Amino acid sequence: MTFIGINKKEIQSGLKKSKKDPLELDHKYYGFTDADLNREFYLNPEIFSGIIKNKHTWKLGELIETLKKIYCGKAGFEYLHITDIDERNWLRDQIENLPWQTIENEKKLKIFSRLCKNECFTNFLKNKFSTSKRFGVEGLDSMISGLRALLDKATQQGVKRVVFGMAHRGRLNTLSEVIGKTYEEILCEFQESKPTEQGGWGNSGDVKYHLGTTTDMKLSSGRSIRLAMLPNPSHLEAVNPLVQGKVRATQDYYQETERNETIAVTIHGDAAFAGQGVVYETIQMYDLEDYKVGGTIHIISNNQIGFTTTQRDARSGLYCTDIGKAAEAPIFHVNADEPELVDQVLELALAYRLKFKKDVVVDIVGYR
């Protein structure tokens, strides 16, 4: 596919070509032949978690297919860099169970209606304000439905406040479809007229795709959750320390000892997450007694390009998320064309954050 004069496929493969193929995923590397695929092997590693904990007799072929289904599907998981064995075992159990989780029709309908609503809003803005900068979320739509699923789960788990920080890409959609900022306010901002009485953005005088808001969202369960989106300080990733500060202050104010009632969610661009120093500066404070917030959920809205710079020319590592390894955060990559899976992965990230109180990175790979 030729895309703005560039062969897109060449860009995609550019990174992977430079790395050696993972030979050790091929059974032939170990001296097994295709005839061995039908042979049964007995495995009982007692101390392992995951699929081979409960089933001890495997045909080699069946085992490889199962592993491919888990680890080489539409999502990829990096977690073996974590030192703590309990965390690894827990993650392995969760991850290896993921493909067998059933998603109820009710939930699928929810995802569908969220995607449709988001699509309508995007199209409306595109038609009405075609010359205005909107930084739409197209190509990463599933991030919006995923964030809603994340909030649904969060309230069930007793989370009362969520503080968001994000850059411009997809911001208007997040504000309206996730945080619940009213259309009136957003459209007023487009028409540069006075905001409505409730809410409003004060006198920041910033461009509309940098403004923030705070809402109290009522959920069908009867619970309510306070959502805050910080105004974006116009420099990539500069909002990260602000989110940390706001969450920490809130946690201290409510005297949270578990730090599970107020949580931080930051949404990053792929190029900025790999390239900006402030990302590391903020992430490395994750366990400092005076700064920690009990873990941040990092979401990468990965459009696979940094303005005009291709991935191969922007970073040395295979993924834009490699900095997460410095904080021993588990890193989940997920194909943005799989909204159900995006939901599942984000819910897993939340569960990890609440259980182990550490950072976690979810890389949603889309395009645009």
Place this chain on the structure above:
Amino acid sequence: MLRNLNKASKFIQAKSLGLAQISSSFHTSKALKKPDNFMNGTNSVYLEQMYDNWVRDKNSVHPAWDAYFSNVSNGLSGDQAFVMPPTLGTGQQTISPFVPTGQKTTLATPDLEKVITESSKIFVLVKAFQRRGHELADLDPLSNF
């Protein structure tokens, strides 16, 4: 009780010659390869207890100890008396004292060796998927274009 203790100390005395030999060459590879290299000073208390129990009741100790003590009391030297449990790890206990014929007992038969090698390879394969499986994951929505 006193009689048993006396017996135990007699056993240690009887072995003390061999013990001195072992501890003097403790760090040489020869000593480490000796089948009864559990015979050293730090284990003497445990050894005495085992012997004490064995004198009282042969079934109160592991069959491997029974074999060892029987062989020693039949006049074999320490490294001849030691018998590697042939079914180590399978949970079956079918050891009986025997006089070695000069042939060495090995732990693994060729079949068992193959099984062990193959299982360990499969564990490495499973681990490899956990570590590098993501590199083959289909993450890019544009990959089909």
